[in-house]
Amino acid sequence: MDKLKLEILTPNGQIFNGEAISVTLPGEEGEFGVLAHHFSLATLLDAGVIDIEKEDKSVESILINWGVVNVDEEKIIVLVEGAVAIRGENESDIAKALEEAKELINSIADSNPAIASVSARIESAAQSLI
Amino acid sequence: MANLKDIQRQINSVSNTQKTTRAMKLVSTAKLRRAEELARRSRLYADKMNQVIAEIAGRIKCSKIGGIDNRCFAEIENPKMVDIVFVTADKGLCGGFNIQTIKAVKSLIKDYKEKNVKVRLRGIGKKGVEFFKYNEVELFDSISDLSSKPDKVRADEFIATSIEDYKDGKIDGLHIIYNGFKNMMTQELHVSKILPVDTEQFECSETQSSMLEIEAQDEEHMLDSLVNRYVEYAAYYALIDSVAAEHSARMQAMETATNNAKDMVKSLNVQFNKARQAAITTELIEIISGVESMK
Numbered sequence: 284m285d286k287l288k289l290e291i292l293t294p295n296g297q298i299f300n301g302e303a304i305s306v307t308l309p310g311e312e313g314e315f316g317v318l319a320h321h322f323s324l325a326t327l328l329d330a331g332v333i334d335i336e337k338e339d340k341s342v343e344s345i346l347i348n349w350g351v352v353n354v355d356e357e358k359i360i361v362l363v364e365g366a367v368a369i370r371g372e373n374e375s376d377i378a379k380a381l382e383e384a385k386e387l388i389n390s391i392a393d394s395n396p397a398i399a400s401v402s403a404r405i406e407s408a409a410q411s412l413i
Numbered sequence: 414m415a416n417l418k419d420i421q422r423q424i425n426s427v428s429n430t431q432k433t434t435r436a437m438k439l440v441s442t443a444k445l446r447r448a449e450e451l452a453r454r455s456r457l458y459a460d461k462m463n464q465v466i467a468e469i470a471g472r473i474k475c476s477k478i479g480g481i482d483n484r485c486f487a488e489i490e491n492p493k494m495v496d497i498v499f500v501t502a503d504k505g506l507c508g509g510f511n512i513q514t515i516k517a518v519k520s521l522i523k524d525y526k527e528k529n530v531k532v533r534l535r536g537i538g539k540k541g542v543e544f545f546k547y548n549e550v551e552l553f554d555s556i557s558d559l560s561s562k563p564d565k566v567r568a569d570e571f572i573a574t575s576i577e578d579y580k581d582g583k584i585d586g587l588h589i590i591y592n593g594f595k596n597m598m599t600q601e602l603h604v605s606k607i608l609p610v611d612t613e614q615f616e617c618s619e620t621q622s623s624m625l626e627i628e629a630q631d632e633e634h635m636l637d638s639l640v641n642r643y644v645e646y647a648a649y650y651a652l653i654d655s656v657a658a659e660h661s662a663r664m665q666a667m668e669t670a671t672n673n674a675k676d677m678v679k680s681l682n683v684q685f686n687k688a689r690q691a692a693i694t695t696e697l698i699e700i701i702s703g704v705e706s707m708k
Contacts, residue, residue, distance in 0.1 A: 292461050296454045325469050353465045
């Protein structure tokens, strides 16, 4: 199966750079998936989760608060404001990360003033990952 | 020859200056490390943002389909008014750092004047603002305390005026001029045209598909918010890059100053010793001639 190149960047650095089989992105109009050789596309992303299906079929999830994606035949570039990757060593770690991420999404959806604090938290999380 | 007391006083004053410059150098070195780290991490994002914007702009230019008619991506003929935003430091004592930026601003203003284009000058940083005020060059508005402590929210607010005016057609261009960080020893002047998005470097090639699909209910909204983020980030990045450059320039300037002071103390010491020796010799001659005359 063909692979696509994917780059995800935040103002605090790169959080993903590698190859993937497919990517699911939280577009403003709803989720959409991208496979290799996708038609050129540019769109905005809303707060949500990016699912990356890697070569070994494992799925990595990254929570974002806002972003823009540029897809062309060769690669996908995703620029996001703040992001937190949901990954961990063992199951409890992952579950914890997931819970935190869910909390973040809820607070984004609930009220606007919360977004600022959420993005700060996401950013600090992203920082600790770099 | 100056008398001993004067020379001694001068030596003391120069070595005090040396202490100050050395301390300032150390402070700048510490601040530089933090600022550089921040600039380095953001550089990748800023570069990619520029690349994405340029690609979208290029595709819009090449395809000319879909009726995308956004002012930010259009070529504007006969511009009447442009915004120039410059970033200087709030403080001096950093060598030619501020004056380089000011010179670039002046030459850009001159270029536009020759083309009969009005320039609206917006300043960030006390030093540049003071310079233009002193030379009675009109500033549209200015902000201080921002270039020494870059703050995303305040930077966004400041640049928002330019974005709005551009979209409303009040201005026909936006430039950002700042002195950026290249490495520990050199700064690099950036004169970048932010709006309209520069599409000249993008070649319409046959091999690359020039089709672009924009997945949004209305393309205007998507391009608008993308451009907002792009300009805001360009302005913010200019600030953090400028801070890193400022500290590296100050570090260098203070290093040179410390060395100069060292050399000066050295030559003053020689002068002091010579003067002291001369005084001793004179005294001896006086004693000897006194003894001679008593014989």
